[in-house]
Amino acid sequence: MFSTSKIRRFFFFTAISSACISPATFAQKQLSEEGFNQYVETLKKEALEQGFSQDLIDSAFADVEFHKRAIKADKNQPERVETLETYLPVRVSDWKVNKAKEMMKLHQAELQKVGKEYGVQPRFIVALWGLESNFGNITGNYNVVSALSTLAYEGRRETFFKKQLKDALTILDQGHISPTDMKGSWAGAMGHNQFMPSSFLAYAADGDGDGKKDIWNNTTDVFASIAKYLKSVGWDDSITWARQVQLPENFDYSLAIPQNTGGRSNWLKAWKRTEMSLADWQKAGVRRFNGQDLPQVDITAAMVFPDGEKGRAYLAYDNYKCLMHWNLSYYFVTSVGHLADRIKFNP
Incomplete structure (x- = not known):
């Protein structure tokens, strides 16, 4: 999971800081289209050695391209000083609360089924859905293989992004999505719940039993995946956040x-x-x-x-720890909790 907000960035860079190379080493690397193409060939060779079929590799990398915008977004992320008093009115605005209530009604049957199965209150599922991707309306339009290959090539967190790329190939190999439809953010976060490929493999769920875990188009799978994640890290539906x-x-x-x-x-x-x-x-x-x-x-x-x-x-309460596992950010967790609270008594 990863979005481009300041708070999301904090979690992301905290989680992967151990994979960084030194600034001096990075400064010596000159990035170019030609260099990227050569690097992709090494990625394809490694994928073959890891057991992926040649057909899968060919299809996954068929449209791979060097995304300079991803590198720019990764290196130049604006920061600003905020407090909850300025953050919450934007993240949990009245229109978002009203939209969340509308989504609760529209998907009531799905949410109740998933909530009962996993033991997670639907309002928290909807809150995470709304804050991660604006209820599936902002999910990113980058080819995930291209984005991950680009960021691995850039080098600062090569180990991390190569691991995510391997996981993305595993997802394709399992048939959950096609290479052309595997879209995400510039950092490779995918679908309505913005799962990184590793999170997809750990927590994505087949909510409707069709044999696929489709967090890009299938809301039942999206809801089940969010609920499975929370339940897997200890969620207790008998208490609040x-x-x-x-x-x-x-x-x-x-x-x-x-x-x-x-x-x-x-x-x-x-x-x-x-x-x-x-x-x-x-x-x-x-x-x-x-x-x-x-x-x-x-x-x-x-x-x-x-x-x-x-x-x-x-x-x-203990559920707060679960939300901090999702995103190690006080502001993000507070926004999830406040949005869930504001839709709690939705008629």
């Missing part, structure tokens, strides 16, 4: 997860170290956002501050 809370004036901020933990592994360690029962948070002076006592239920939560200690405070 988080709640915004009030803190006492003397709150001990060491009880919260630090703002910057340095990757998913450290973030999970911080979660485990700081999570407490709602009863303990109540004793620590934490209250609902409206000032009332916290619910008297036997569950644990961790405290997160997406904008730091001066910003909003959330008690995050």
Whole structure:
């Protein structure tokens, strides 16, 4: 999964930073059409050695081209300072909420079936669908094999993109999509749920039982794939994601997860170290956002501050960890949660 937003980029580069080569090495590499074509020949040879058939390789690389725009997008991604107060109104706008409600009604039967099968509330499926691809309307128009080959050739994360290319060939070999129809973002993220090829192989699902996992055109497969992903990383449909809370004036901020933990592994360690029962948070002076006592239920939560200690405070439940697995970004997770909450009582 990967989109071009600032928050999505944070997850992407955190996840693959270990595959980077040194800037000095990269600076020495001169990129050209001729060099790319030569590089593609090595990719095709490696694919053959990996066991892919010559026919598959020929069809997969038949229309391969050097995408300079992908390299430009990868190298020149604009950053800007945002807070939840500026981010949420754009990402979870009224029109998107209304569209999500419309989609909930339109696909009610599919969503209920998938939600029951996987144990994931449909509103979270729709929220992820809406935020990843605007309900399938913005999925990218790059040939995935071309995009992945281009970024592998560029060299900064060659190991990562070659692995994704191999997985893309596996998807084609399994017959889920044709090479010409395998479209995605400039980074190779595919379909309505913007799965990278590795995520497709791990989590994509055949929702309607037709033998294919089609996240490009089949909404039932899209919904089932989103639900399978969440369930696979521990989703619990008996609880929600988080709640915004009030803190006492003397709150001990060491009880919260630090703002910057340095990757998913450290973030999970911080979660485990700081999570407490709602009863303990109540004793620590934490209250609902409206000032009332916290619910008297036997569950644990961790405290997160997406904008730091001066910003909003959330008690995050275990499902929050699942959404952070999808995208290690406080802003993205908060937008998913808020959109899901706003469509919760859709008539």
